[in-house]
Amino acid sequence: MTVKTASGRTIERNRPPASERAKSALWHGIMLLVLAIVLYPLLWLIAASIKGNADIISDTSLWPETVTWDHFAGAFDGLAGIPLWRFFWNSFVISALSVIGVTASCSITAYALARLRFPGRTAMFGVVIATLLLPWQVMLIPQYLIFSELEVTNTYFPLVIGKFLGLDAFFVFLYIQFMRGIPRELDQAAKIDGAGHFRVFFSILLPLLRPAIVTSSIFTFIWAWNDFMGPLIYLYDMEKFPLPRLLQAYSNTEGVTNWGGMMAMTLLSLVPVVLFFLVFQRFLIRGIATSGVKG
Amino acid sequence: MSASPPTTAESKPGAAGEAGAPPVRGPRGAAGRRSSGIRGGERLAGYTFMLPWLIGTAVLTIGPMAWSLYLSFTDYHLIRGGEWTGLTNYRAVFDDPMFFRTVRVTLMYVAVSVPIKLVASLFVAMLLSQRRRGMGFYRAAFYMPSLIAMSVGVALIWKALFSNDGVQDSIMSSFGWEGGGFLGNPSVSILMLVLLAVWSFGAPMVIFLAGLMQVPQQLYEAAEVDGAGKWRKFVHITLPMLSPVIFFNVLMETVGAFQLFGPAYIIGGEAGAPAWSTLFYTVRIYTLAFTDFRMGFASAYAWILVLAVGIVTIIMFRAAKQLVFYAGEDR
Structure with a gap:
């Protein structure tokens, strides 16, 4: 802190003045207070998952009086004889397929829209932007009818096919924004050297797109992990359920009486998302900031 | 009904990319030909890169939108099927x-x-x-x-x-x-x-x-x-x-x-x-x-x-x- 101030405009002072320090303390005070309120539900969840069942609902404190690990044992048993790891695996498969699909399809769609000239491009870009705002409910019923006609309901196909076809407009937009920041001279230099559009994309742009790929992959993974509507409509065998469907089913059956088991299961389902976030938070925040500010 | 949209969607960009580009630009002078060749390539590349999105948008966005608009004028029931009923649904919504x-x-x-x-x-x-x-x-x-x-x-x-x-x-x-x-x-x-x-x-x-x-x-x-x-x-x-x-x-x-x-x-x-x-x-x-x-x-x-x-x-x-x-x- 002192170094930072010293390197600034005021040269003679080594320590910030008292008023500045008081201001800083006040600022941290306000921030920590807001933070405590914001994170309370999650801290409460951690406490609830190790409290006795009788205490869970009525106990506001974050410090459990009695500690029990039974809820986790119960949570690992899963539901209806299907162990919890199975639901984790299902969620992982759906999320991983989504990541592969979005990375492959949205990057090439964005390349065409950001870098190539062909008739209809402006209109197609308009459609991408319009689908950002279009209520998805309007496509839901016919999509369901299509997928049931194809006899692919109760599989993961309807959940991930849209990702492989570049329909996640948000990510197409993210890639376009990112590509606009890459100098066109690079493409042109490569083209003068005789590279075609495919070579330009795969050997020049793709390596430079790495930060955008990381950002879109993390978001895709987390959003697919949390998705509830798709699995609610398309999956009906419990063995195929991802975690959100499991939590919903559990809350309607076991969870009615066993709050502890449900809270432990909820906690376990959120852990991967939070871990993912902690590891990659820089990419995420930069990504979402770009989409809004440059747009 | 679900089978028809994919075929039309697949043939459209392909036709525009392969057949559409060169003949239109072709008959120009020699000076224009080189750049039109590049443009044609760019067109082909553009539609090729857009292909997944074009299929997806036709089959899973625009097709379903048109279809659901049609459905909204029918009394379609998942099991019983349905028939055209005009504005009945919209009137029923406002009576609901x-x-x-x-x-x-x-x-x-x-x-x-x-x-x-x-x-x-x-x-x-x-x-x-x-x-x-x-x-x-x-x-x-x-x-x-x-x-x-x-x-x-x-x-x-x-x-x-x-x-x-x-x-x-x-x-x-x-x-x-x-x-x-x-x-x-x-x-x-x-x-x-x-x-x-x-x-x-x-x-x-x-x-x-x-x-x-x-x-x-x-x-x-x-x-x-x-x-x-x-x-x-x-x-x-x-x-x-x-x-x-x-x-x-x-x-x-x-x-x-x-x-x-x-x-x-x-x-x-x-x-x-x-x-x-x-x-x-x-x-x-x-x-x-x-x-x-x-x-x-x-x-x-x-x-x-x-x-x-x-x-x-x-x-x-x-x-x-x-x-x-x-x-x-x-x-």
Whole structure:
């Protein structure tokens, strides 16, 4: 802190003045207070998952009086004889397929829209932007009818096919924004050297797109992990359920009486998302900031 | 019916790319031929790269939109099938008491949650824009809830926190509240969802923060020289400079709020318990289509939502023309 101030405009002072320090303390005070309120539900969840069942609902404190690990044992048993790891695996498969699909399809769609000239491009870009705002409910019923006609309901196909076809407009937009920041001279230099559009994309742009790929992959993974509507409509065998469907089913059956088991299961389902976030938070925040500010 | 869209979608871009390009440009002079060859290649490459999206958009976006518009004029039932009934569905929607309930709940949620969430996120973003130590940590910590806020897990936490004798009930009871947990009280249950939305303020906050960082510091310094106070600097510098970002956030949050589904479904169920007080528009669409199988009627509901969101979007873009200031523009 002192170094930072010293390197600034005021040269003679080594320590910030008292008023500045008081201001800083006040600022941290306000921030920590807001933070405590914001994170309370999650801290409460951690406490609830190790409290006795009788205490869970009525106990506001974050410090459990009695500690029990039974809820986790119960949570690992899963539901209806299907162990919890199975639901984790299902969620992982759906999320991983989504990541592969979005990375492959949205990057090439964005390349065409950001870098190539062909008739209809402006209109197609308009459609991408319009689908950002279009209520998805309007496509839901016919999509369901299509997928049931194809006899692919109760599989993961309807959940991930849209990702492989570049329909996640948000990510197409993210890639376009990112590509606009890459100098066109690079493409042109490569083209003068005789590279075609495919070579330009795969050997020049793709390596430079790495930060955008990381950002879109993390978001895709987390959003697919949390998705509830798709699995609610398309999956009906419990063995195929991802975690959100499991939590919903559990809350309607076991969870009615066993709050502890449900809270432990909820906690376990959120852990991967939070871990993912902690590891990659820089990419995420930069990504979402770009989409809004440059747009 | 589902088999026809893919074939037309596949043949269209292919034909335009391969056959369409060279003959049109071909008959030009020798000088033009080289560049037209490159253009033709660029066209072919463009459509090839767009191919997955073109197929997807035709089969899973535009096709279904047209189809659901058609369905909305039929009494299509998933099991019984259906026939053309003209405007009957739309008349039935406006005769449906549930429709007005869902509209009230949804509009109330949009009107209350979006402003609170955005004001909170702008406020915290301004606190965070002071370039102090630990800023990155706070930013990340405030952002994190927005990643999980709409998940089933958090909705279940909310149910626990807001049930009778739960955390909210005990805290408020000590201040004389007698309404019990929000979960069972129809006059306040919607607040659970408002609070959930506000809890996810981190996403617009990060966008505001990035916008605030781009406001040139010289503007504030110049205003200080002129003797402007904090409030005047906020109104005359921060707000205008930030207005494109504010517009983006207002638009995205409003459109998103109209479409809330997961948490509403988990907290209120298909009936929007208690007493329809959490019966959101999208939940009604889901129930009509996938529980009652009345897909024609549900499609009419869905199209009314599209129209409503479309009108709101247009109004916002119109208002933005008046209110949004883009730097470098004369004003």
